Amino acid sequence: MAADQLIVSSTVDSERGALELASSAVEAGLGACAQVVGPITSVYRWQGEVQTDQEWRVEIKTTAGRAPELVEHLKAKHGYDLPEIIATPIEGGSAEYLRWLADETR
Numbered sequence: 001m002a003a004d005q006l007i008v009s010s011t012v013d014s015e016r017g018a019l020e021l022a023s024s025a026v027e028a029g030l031g032a033c034a035q036v037v038g039p040i041t042s043v044y045r046w047q048g049e050v051q052t053d054q055e056w057r058v059e060i061k062t063t064a065g066r067a068p069e070l071v072e073h074l075k076a077k078h079g080y081d082l083p084e085i086i087a088t089p090i091e092g093g094s095a096e097y098l099r100w101l102a103d104e105t106r
Helices: 015-025 066-076 095-104
Strands: 005-012 035-044 051-062 085-090
Touching: 005 015, 005 066, 015 035, 015 066, 015 085, 051 066, 051 095, 066 085, 085 095
Parallel strands: none
Antiparallel strands: 005 051, 005 085, 035 051
């Protein structure tokens, strides 16, 4: 059974970039709210090399129905060649908050 609400997350290379991504998603009505977490240290393989970089994570709360449009929005606004965009289901929580989340993304 699919979750009705999701947290869609991505990482970017600057706090300013993370704030811009978060703001643009919320302003477009694709997310009810977003948090910026960081800095974090990411270790990953890119083009055959192990990289270590400082990044900021953006976590956007949305509904399953808005997720495809949010993913396309993030791809269009993101500065990376291959941005991390991951959706995690919200399996529970405050019913009032989850109603607000749905109302804000209609």
